[in-house]
Amino acid sequence: MGSLRDVLSPFTAWKHVIETPVTIRNPIGREAADGYRGFHQNDIEKCIGCGSCEVICQNAAIDMVPVSDPVDGDSGLRPKIDYGRCCWCALCVDVCMTGSLTMSNEYTWVDTDPDAFRFIPGVDPKPWDDLEKGYRREGGRVLTGAERVEMGELAPEARIDNFDEIVAGYTREQAMIEADRCVECGLCVATCPAHMDIPDYIAAIREGDYDLGLQILYETNPFSEVCGRVCTHKCETACAARHEGDPIAIRWLKRHIVDNVSEDRRLEIVGTPQTLPTRRKVAIVGAGPAGLTAAYDLARQGHAVTVYEAQDKPGGMMRFGIPEYRLPYAALDRDIAVIAAQGVKIETGVRIGHEITMDRLRAENDAVVLSIGLHIGRSTRIPGTEGGGVETAIDLLRRITAGEEVPVPKQVLVIGGGNVAMDIARSMARLQKVKHGAVGVTVTALEDFAHFLADREEIEESLEEGVEIIDARGPQEVVRFKSGNRKGEVKGLRSWAVTSIFDDKGRFAPQYDQGDERLHPAEMVVEAIGQAADVSILGEDLTEALDWNRGRLAVDVAGRTSEPWLWAAGDAVHGPDVITAVADGHRVAASVGAMLMAMGEVAR
Amino acid sequence: MKTEKLSQMATAEEVIEAVAEFSREAHSFYTDLVPKVTKDIRYLVEDLARAELAHVRMLSDLMKSPDMRDHLKDAIRRPEADRRFSDAVQAPELGDKPDDQQVLQYALAREQVALEEFSELAANTPPGLLHEVFSFLANEETRQKADLEALYYEIVHSGGV
Numbered sequence: 001m002g003s004l005r006d007v008l009s010p011f012t013a014w015k016h017v018i019e020t021p022v023t024i025r026n027p028i029g030r031e032a033a034d035g036y037r038g039f040h041q042n043d044i045e046k047c048i049g050c051g052s053c054e055v056i057c058q059n060a061a062i063d064m065v066p067v068s069d070p071v072d073g074d075s076g077l078r079p080k081i082d083y084g085r086c087c088w089c090a091l092c093v094d095v096c097m098t099g100s101l102t103m104s105n106e107y108t109w110v111d112t113d114p115d116a117f118r119f120i121p122g123v124d125p126k127p128w129d130d131l132e133k134g135y136r137r138e139g140g141r142v143l144t145g146a147e148r149v150e151m152g153e154l155a156p157e158a159r160i161d162n163f164d165e166i167v168a169g170y171t172r173e174q175a176m177i178e179a180d181r182c183v184e185c186g187l188c189v190a191t192c193p194a195h196m197d198i199p200d201y202i203a204a205i206r207e208g209d210y211d212l213g214l215q216i217l218y219e220t221n222p223f224s225e226v227c228g229r230v231c232t233h234k235c236e237t238a239c240a241a242r243h244e245g246d247p248i249a250i251r252w253l254k255r256h257i258v259d260n261v262s263e264d265r266r267l268e269i270v271g272t273p274q275t276l277p278t279r280r281k282v283a284i285v286g287a288g289p290a291g292l293t294a295a296y297d298l299a300r301q302g303h304a305v306t307v308y309e310a311q312d313k314p315g316g317m318m319r320f321g322i323p324e325y326r327l328p329y330a331a332l333d334r335d336i337a338v339i340a341a342q343g344v345k346i347e348t349g350v351r352i353g354h355e356i357t358m359d360r361l362r363a364e365n366d367a368v369v370l371s372i373g374l375h376i377g378r379s380t381r382i383p384g385t386e387g388g389g390v391e392t393a394i395d396l397l398r399r400i401t402a403g404e405e406v407p408v409p410k411q412v413l414v415i416g417g418g419n420v421a422m423d424i425a426r427s428m429a430r431l432q433k434v435k436h437g438a439v440g441v442t443v444t445a446l447e448d449f450a451h452f453l454a455d456r457e458e459i460e461e462s463l464e465e466g467v468e469i470i471d472a473r474g475p476q477e478v479v480r481f482k483s484g485n486r487k488g489e490v491k492g493l494r495s496w497a498v499t500s501i502f503d504d505k506g507r508f509a510p511q512y513d514q515g516d517e518r519l520h521p522a523e524m525v526v527e528a529i530g531q532a533a534d535v536s537i538l539g540e541d542l543t544e545a546l547d548w549n550r551g552r553l554a555v556d557v558a559g560r561t562s563e564p565w566l567w568a569a570g571d572a573v574h575g576p577d578v579i580t581a582v583a584d585g586h587r588v589a590a591s592v593g594a595m596l597m598a599m600g601e602v603a604r
Numbered sequence: 605m606k607t608e609k610l611s612q613m614a615t616a617e618e619v620i621e622a623v624a625e626f627s628r629e630a631h632s633f634y635t636d637l638v639p640k641v642t643k644d645i646r647y648l649v650e651d652l653a654r655a656e657l658a659h660v661r662m663l664s665d666l667m668k669s670p671d672m673r674d675h676l677k678d679a680i681r682r683p684e685a686d687r688r689f690s691d692a693v694q695a696p697e698l699g700d701k702p703d704d705q706q707v708l709q710y711a712l713a714r715e716q717v718a719l720e721e722f723s724e725l726a727a728n729t730p731p732g733l734l735h736e737v738f739s740f741l742a743n744e745e746t747r748q749k750a751d752l753e754a755l756y757y758e759i760v761h762s763g764g765v
């Protein structure tokens with residue numbers, strides 16, 4: 001039996017019945033203060049499902065749940081909140097990468113079903129969804145930095161008379177600050193064609209563990225020196241940080257890791273094939289990123305791989321297309337050295353279809369991979385393009401890399417508005433500066449600036465270097481001198497203004513203003529409009545035997561052609577960039593490897 | 605030569621027959637070309653041959669239609685573009701082993717000629733059935749030319765980044 005006090009105390013409470021209460025008896029209907037942190041709202045269109053709110057919540061009150069299919073930059077997940085756990089601290093609102101998550105000032109909710117208090121704001125309709133009052137973070141994100149750390153670059157006057165690398169690379173301090181902005185949401189991974197494990201290698205930078213970072217890079221990409229410099233960085237367009245700020249400099253961070261691991265150490269970390277030789281042979285045609293990635297994977301599976309390359313050095317367009325000021329040859333060589341160390345034989349100066357036929361490759365190997373890229377430069381074929389003084393961009397770029405003599409007149413005109421056009425324009429500008437002390441390059445593009453194909457930074461840097469860019473011009477004729485001692489030489493390009501380039505459905509339908517005709521003076525015209533694959537190497541019989549898909553070799557999802565011994569990868573079938581070629585190389589290697597494995601099983 | 609037959613005026617039937625001949629010639633030209641081009645670009649020539657055949661069929665149906673029959677003898681002013689049009693009927697200046705770009709440029713040039721021909725015919729006929737027919741044909745050519753231009757851009761202005 002308890003004390004007398006225990007028995008009487010319930011009754012003593014009654015004495016308060018006649019007192020005025022300090023809290024109101026029925027709070028329903030009483031509005032909270034304007035900025036009160038009440039129930040959550042989420043603008044479902046704005047939210048990208050990055051899960052930063054889930055990570056920050058100290059009470060584990062948030063679960064990310066699927067509500068739609070994932071697309072680039074949106075996981076399709078949305079936060080589900082458990083009011084049995086939430087303490088309304090609003091950290092989730094403060095960290096939200098898009099500002100989609102807010103709190104209304106509603107704070108009363110009566111329900112007999114305990115499960116009702118776990119809900120997906122913005123998806124499960126609630127009476128407070130449209131309330132204006134409540135708590136929202138003022139200004140931009142503060143918990144995660146919004147601004148990207150600037151990359152050091154050579155100034156235009158310091159770079160215009162040489163091919164030195166423009167980009168300096170991050171210092172350790174810069175990389176740490178940049179890496180710290182990443183919330184490790186992983187939204188970027190799906191957008192990267194090779195699905196590189198971006199959040200984990202960025203986390204390795206934060207930890208200062210570059211060996212681990214390098215190991216993670218090599219899991220998906222043997223070309224991190226290259227991609228750390230020239231990757232088209234589609235991942236950055238999906239980065240959570242681009243909302244209310246700059247995307248994380250994923251490409252520069254990748255480069256920072258390779259900058260911090262010596263070549264010898266890389267070989268130690270990556271190692272060499274750990275399997276017994278299978279005695280299966282694979283021939284790869286073309287030593288670009290697609291062929292070399294496939295070679296790397298297949299060699300590590302224990303197969304004997306020979307890569308045949310027409311040029312004197314391996315690398316494909318990474319060496320013979322991309323100029324040295326964007327990608328130094330030494331950096332490319334470091335990536336290739338790790339691949340060669342896997343036992344891959346690279347036979348340069350051998351053009352398949354000439355020195356060795358496809359038939360012979362087929363007879364001498366268990367599988368053949370075609371990764372020949374796009375090495376025929378397209379021409380507009382407007383009048384005047386035939387004859388001296390007209391070049392294609394990729395041929396000129398190749399000759400510059402090979403150290404061959406190229407014509408460097410004082411005034412050059414480039415036709416084309418893509419990155420290749422910018423590459424040749426900027427290369428010619430450098431050569432002109434050295435030879436003539438001045439830059440005289442004009443780029444004319446069909447597209448207007450709003451539809452330009454080249455990257456914004458390429459355009460900006462070209463302009464900084466003194467390249468003139470004229471948009472919306474349709475080339476009509478390469479005009480040549482008709483008489484005098486320069487008869488037959490190029491005088492310039494005649495063009496018409498393009499009044500519109502695409503129709504309302506976004507299809508190419510150029511409209512010209514013939515009244516607005518101009519002659520752009522130039523001693524040389526360079527065409528940089530497009531490229532094609534040289535499939536003539538296949539020979540007539542194989543070309544006939546193979547299936548084609550609207551001009552390109554038809555391949556299945558694994559990259560296999562209609563001939564069971566032949567695979568194709570890279571620009572020649574997919575494109576358009578190094579990382580897509582790398583992804584293709586992996587895909588093809590997996591398929592070839594599976595076939596070789598099956599052959600091994602049968603042999604046993 | 606068809607150019608010799610030209611006079612200022614012609615009947616609707618003559619004009620449509622000339623147009624059909626233009627497409628028939630093109631169809632047999634493309635059909636002959638199919639085995640000559642390499643397999644990778646054969647689709648292009650096959651597509652063009654199919655489009656021309658569809659044209660021939662459409663024109664033949666048109667001539668047979670009861671509405672049209674009453675107008676076949678209507679006099680029409682020959683278009684200025686007619687000479688170029690008639691020349692193009694039998695002037696395929698395309699080598700024996702053309703590549704995709706040559707085929708496309710050739711096809712585009714033909715579309716342009718046909719487009720001009722129909723536009724002028726439409727302009728030369730007063731409102732009524734014939735005017736509608738030629739306007740329709742001009743629109744068809746405009747659409748086909750737009751398709752070809754889009755394809756040209758896709759094929760020729762492509763590759764790399």
Ligand SMILES: Cc1cc2nc3c(=O)[nH]c(=O)nc-3n(C[C@H](O)[C@H](O)[C@H](O)COP(=O)(O)OP(=O)(O)OC[C@H]3O[C@@H](n4cnc5c(N)ncnc54)[C@H](O)[C@@H]3O)c2cc1C
Nearest residue numbers: 286288289290310316317321352372373570571576577578
């Ligand atoms: C000027 C320029 C700039 C570019 N800039 C960028 C950039 O900044 N970022 C980016 O990501 N991508 C860029 N690209 C695109 C990128 O270089 C390509 O997407 C990529 O290199 C394609 O790889 P691949 O292996 O398919 O072909 P390639 O790199 O073209 O390699 C194919 C190789 O096959 C060889 N070959 C061809 N035929 C034969 C044969 N018969 N026998 C033996 N060998 C043969 C070629 O010599 C070549 O070495 C650029 C391309 C160009 C042209």
Ligand code: SF4
Nearest residue numbers: 057086087089090092
């Ligand atoms: S308000 Fe605080 S406790 Fe509630 S879900 Fe957000 S972070 Fe978690």
Ligand code: SF4
Nearest residue numbers: 047048050051053096
């Ligand atoms: S942090 Fe914001 S954007 Fe990201 S999932 Fe949460 S609510 Fe959505």
Ligand code: SF4
Nearest residue numbers: 182185186188239240
């Ligand atoms: S880089 Fe951007 S998208 Fe990728 S994990 Fe970091 S914050 Fe997320």
